[in-house]
Amino acid sequence: MTRAAPTTLRPTSAREVRDAVLDTPGRLAITGAGTAAGWAGRADDDVAATLDLSGLSGVIHHNPGDMTVSVHAGTPVLALQEQLAEHGQRLAFDAARVARGATVGGLLATADAGPSALVWGGLRDLVIGTTSVLADGTMVRSGGHVIKNVAGYDMAKLLHGSHGTFGPVVEVVLRLHPVPKxxxxxxxxxxxxxxxxxxxxxxxxxxxxxxxxxxxxxxxxxxxxxxxxxxxxxxxxxxxxxxxxxxxxxxxxxxxxxxxxxxxxxxxxxxxxxxxxxxxxxxxxxxxxxxxxxxxxxxxxxxxxxxxxxxxxxxxxxxxxxxxxxxxxxxxxxxxxxxxxxxxxxxxxxPAPSALALLKAIKNQLDPEARFAAGRFAPWM
CATH class of the missing domain: 3.40.462 (Vanillyl-alcohol Oxidase; Chain A, domain 3)
Structure with missing residues (x-):
């Protein structure tokens, strides 16, 4: 018997993402611009729905004086750079995927980086805050004055390279730098x-x-x-x-x-x-x-x-x-x-990392039913 294709959900706000997580029983696949769909382990196709975050896009707040910007996770970095350039600012990040429409959330989740990481680091070093949704629908904020969030973890660091395994990122706060002369x-x-x-x-x-x-x-x-x-x-x-x-x-x-x-x-x-x-x-x-x-x-x-x-x-x-x-x-x-x-x-x-047991323990606490990103870290977990 042929299995029906999973429903694709396209939320346009953080609240809609939370509602999608709460209203969908079973596993969820998380996608965005699709520029890293083949990275890491192949996503398990046995999912109840696909959560497409590409519609969760746009600048929430840009503070040129503080050189920070908060954006929805589905915001393409290329479009963000164009807006920031009007103020003589930039996100000092140049991964190759940016030219193909890669989003802030997708780049964070895959721990991608470009040549200028030599000086500026990857997104891990440029992110100063995140908002994400856990498997039970909890909205978790990390960063700014919130050094440790209600989940007990620095989620901004955990989400870097997580490939969605801890849940969808919905908002990101970024540190900016001047455009060079x-x-x-x-x-x-x-x-x-x-x-x-x-x-x-x-x-x-x-x-x-x-x-x-x-x-x-x-x-x-x-x-x-x-x-x-x-x-x-x-x-x-x-x-x-x-x-x-x-x-x-x-x-x-x-x-x-x-x-x-x-x-x-x-x-x-x-x-x-x-x-x-x-x-x-x-x-x-x-x-x-x-x-x-x-x-x-x-x-x-x-x-x-x-x-x-x-x-x-x-x-x-x-x-x-x-x-x-x-x-x-x-x-x-x-x-x-x-x-x-x-x-x-x-x-x-x-080979599996030495911290695999810790990774599994965090996964079990934040996503005990393994609803998110099944297959991405196979065969480790």
């Missing part, structure tokens, strides 16, 4: 080991790069982004070129397009006709000094590597996903599958 990018070609050596020298210098990423190719390219005043930036660019070597040159902002394409993956917005089109994309993280040697040993088709952050995105043959998880775990890192062909059956996560 000038931006420049310098590139130098070379293999990853050579790039890593240059990055060690760069990070010990006073140049203060905003982003440092290596993109695979023949032989590969190191990209370094600087921000600053219009009058002072040219001199810093020249010093950066001297540090990186005679072949270093200033390039335009479109130099980052290849980085974004490889980070996105061929099945979720990247280059569907490129060399990585049949591969699986794995996000890995480890100590920065271990990243280049790790990348060199992987059977990678394509790579973007944050040599100063220790975060990389590698595209590998589907059959090599387990090998990647094991290699990353061997150097004390973490890994997660974030793009794959539909037919590929591969583990989404590496």
């Amino acid at each position: 000038a931006v420049a990018c310098v590139a130098v070609d070379g293999p990853v080991a050579e790039a890593a050596s240059r990055v060690l020298e760069l990070m010990a210098s006073p140049l203060e790069p905003i982003a440092v990423e290596w993109v695979s190719g023949d032989p590969g390219r190191l990209l370094v982004r600087l921000e600053g005043g219009a009058g002072t930036l040219p001199a810093r660019v020249e010093r950066l070129r001297e540090l990186l070597g005679a072949d270093a040159r200033e390039v335009g902002p479109d130099a980052w397009d290849a980085h974004a394409s490889l980070t996105d993956g061929p099945h979720t917005g990247g280059d569907a006709d490129g060399p990585a089109r049949d591969g699986a994309v794995v996000r890995i993280g480890c100590a920065p000094t271990r990243l280049a040697p790790l990348v060199e040993q992987l059977p990678a088709i394509a790579v973007t590597a944050g040599l100063a952050t220790g975060v990389a995105t590698v595209t590998v043959p589907g059959a090599a996903v387990t090998q990647v998880h094991d290699a990353v775990a061997a150097v004390g890192g973490t890994s997660m599958l974030r793009d794959r062909p539909e037919a590929l059956d591969a583990p989404a996560w590496g």
Whole structure:
């Protein structure tokens, strides 16, 4: 007997989200813009309803003087940036998915980050408050003057990378930064080991790069982004070129397009006709000094590597996903599958973390009937 497709609920307010949770028996899938639908474990399709938060969008309150903004969780970051730019402000966040309409809540739930996380961190570091809905309908607020909420946890931190397992995020309060007066990018070609050596020298210098990423190719390219005043930036660019070597040159902002394409993956917005089109994309993280040697040993088709952050995105043959998880775990890192062909059956996560028992205990307290995000952390829980 064919199971009927689950009902899709499209709330437009936090109250409607709470009502949907209370009125729907059984499991709920949580979706938004769909830019990370294939990340982590595949969502269990045995759900009573799908909670689509894309209609929960818009700025609630922007305080330019305090450089903070509160938004509904379904707000696309791209649209938010356009509004903030009118006040000379920005959310200092540049994950590749932003260009495809990724929302604040979705980016928080997936713990995504971009190259500028080197300086500004991920959303975990930019979020100063959240409102979410628990499985029993409780509206939980965290942040601002509320250091610990009624649930007994700092929910703003727990929700980062939760993939919806603790319930839907409905509102987020964010810390803002000024739009830079000038931006420049310098590139130098070379293999990853050579790039890593240059990055060690760069990070010990006073140049203060905003982003440092290596993109695979023949032989590969190191990209370094600087921000600053219009009058002072040219001199810093020249010093950066001297540090990186005679072949270093200033390039335009479109130099980052290849980085974004490889980070996105061929099945979720990247280059569907490129060399990585049949591969699986794995996000890995480890100590920065271990990243280049790790990348060199992987059977990678394509790579973007944050040599100063220790975060990389590698595209590998589907059959090599387990090998990647094991290699990353061997150097004390973490890994997660974030793009794959539909037919590929591969583990989404590496070995279970040491804090798994704690994670399960929190899940059991906040969502004892496991109503939210079933399958996302399989096979751990």
